[in-house]
Amino acid sequence: MLIADWHFMGLALRELRTILGVARLKITRRLSEGFVVVESDRSAAEMDALMKEAKPVFIDALLPVLTVATADAGYGPIAGALEGIADKGTTFRIEALRIGSVIPDKAKSVEVALGNIMEGHGYHADMDRPECTLFLILHGNQAFVSRAVGASVTLDWYRAFNRARYDALNRSEMKLDEAVRYFGVGINGSGLCLDIGAAPGGWTDYLAMRGRRVVAVDSAMLDYKRLCRYGSVVVAVAGSADDAAGLLAKIDSNIFAVPMEDADREFEGRRAAVLHVKSRLEGAVGVLRSLGRFGMITMDANVAPETACDIIGSVAGLADSGSVLIMTIKLVDNKIEERIKYVKEAISKVYGPAAVKKLPHNRMEVTLFARRR
Numbered sequence: 337m338l339i340a341d342w343h344f345m346g347l348a349l350r351e352l353r354t355i356l357g358v359a360r361l362k363i364t365r366r367l368s369e370g371f372v373v374v375e376s377d378r379s380a381a382e383m384d385a386l387m388k389e390a391k392p393v394f395i396d397a398l399l400p401v402l403t404v405a406t407a408d409a410g411y412g413p414i415a416g417a418l419e420g421i422a423d424k425g426t427t428f429r430i431e432a433l434r435i436g437s438v439i440p441d442k443a444k445s446v447e448v449a450l451g452n453i454m455e456g457h458g459y460h461a462d463m464d465r466p467e468c469t470l471f472l473i474l475h476g477n478q479a480f481v482s483r484a485v486g487a488s489v490t491l492d493w494y495r496a497f498n499r500a501r502y503d504a505l506n507r508s509e510m511k512l513d514e515a516v517r518y519f520g521v522g523i524n525g526s527g528l529c530l531d532i533g534a535a536p537g538g539w540t541d542y543l544a545m546r547g548r549r550v551v552a553v554d555s556a557m558l559d560y561k562r563l564c565r566y567g568s569v570v571v572a573v574a575g576s577a578d579d580a581a582g583l584l585a586k587i588d589s590n591i592f593a594v595p596m597e598d599a600d601r602e603f604e605g606r607r608a609a610v611l612h613v614k615s616r617l618e619g620a621v622g623v624l625r626s627l628g629r630f631g632m633i634t635m636d637a638n639v640a641p642e643t644a645c646d647i648i649g650s651v652a653g654l655a656d657s658g659s660v661l662i663m664t665i666k667l668v669d670n671k672i673e674e675r676i677k678y679v680k681e682a683i684s685k686v687y688g689p690a691a692v693k694k695l696p697h698n699r700m701e702v703t704l705f706a707r708r709r
């Protein structure tokens with residue numbers, strides 16, 4: 337079962353052809369635009385090893401279809417199929433996804449009902465740290481059954497987000513969390529973080545929550561009230577700061593509006609958690625230079641890929657050697673591969689070797705990771 341964001345399914349199929357070294361794929365079923373069953377003579381272990389080596393950009397997951405149960409005869413046959421691929425000495429969690437199924441119950445209720453049946457038969461569920469996840473893709477009168485080690489694959493990221501009740505400012509924050517996990521970034525370092533295109537502040541929140549001091553650049557307002565959780569917030573504005581000061585003081589007494597030219601002095605003097613440079617990046621480079629060097633740069637600005645490269649080019653000289661860059665590449669037209677290639681090459685030149693992944697919370701974009709030479 338090939339799983340990919342439907343926007344990128346064509347590219348995911350192309351990646352799979354390359355991974356398997358075949359000119360054509362035999363697609364046996366299309367359950368939806370994002371779930372496609374492909375025939376292959378490779379074993380599950382072989383597929384797993386090939387995927388790990390290839391690190392595809394667009395394939396979300398590739399799961400072996402181990403068995404297909406009938407879904408129109410109650411839960412009995414499905415529980416039987418799950419028990420056939422589980423074992424009593426290994427803890428499990430069930431993850432179900434419905435794609436136009438005859439089963440009327442919600443995915444969550446299906447999981448609970450089947451988990452109860454299995455526990456009644458001596459299997460052991462563990463919702464938090466399962467040793468294996470049993471997948472159930474319910475489509476029409478069929479249940480496609482699969483299994484993966486641990487909790488390494490998630491079928492429905494929106495549900496996972498709600499389930500975890502992640503303490504986030506917005507969903508965008510999940511993109512940074514996914515990038516940190518996928519690219520294995522050590523986030524608890526020291527050094528200032530520069531967050532470009534920061535409003536309303538999800539990524540800034542993520543970094544500040546982990547003890548990093550953040551310089552956030554955006555001409556739009558941030559969620560200052562929330563960011564005050566981490567200490568004081570200095571907002572550097574162009575021109576007179578008096579009007580802004582009156583407005584911001586009403587939100588929290590720990591927010592200080594200052595003129596742009598005082599940004600570094602106020603940020604350091606107050607040991608503020610966040611400095612918001614309220615400007616587009618193009619007008620903020622001088623202020624950023626006055627702040628010294630950065631231990632990490634993140635960027636989620638909604639600009640064209642070429643502009644994103646120019647922006648990173650203009651601040652790359654301020655990044656510490658060995659520091660991480662995480663940025664999204666907005667894919668606004670159908671020249672997806674061309675745009676990604678352009679950005680990877682441009683960033684590699686000014687920064688260091690770059691890797692790209694379409695992460696679950698990315699929509700029409702992918703995320704790039706690079707480390708400064």
Ligand SMILES: C[S@@+](CC[C@H](N)C(=O)[O-])C[C@H]1O[C@@H](n2cnc3c(N)ncnc32)[C@H](O)[C@@H]1O
Nearest residue numbers: 508533534535536537538539616617636637638
């Ligand atoms: C998708 S939002 C960022 C969301 C943010 N990462 C979060 O977690 O809340 C994109 C932001 O990029 C900003 N932006 C666009 N062009 C910019 C530029 N040239 N310089 C700075 N910010 C820019 C926009 O004002 C907008 O607030």
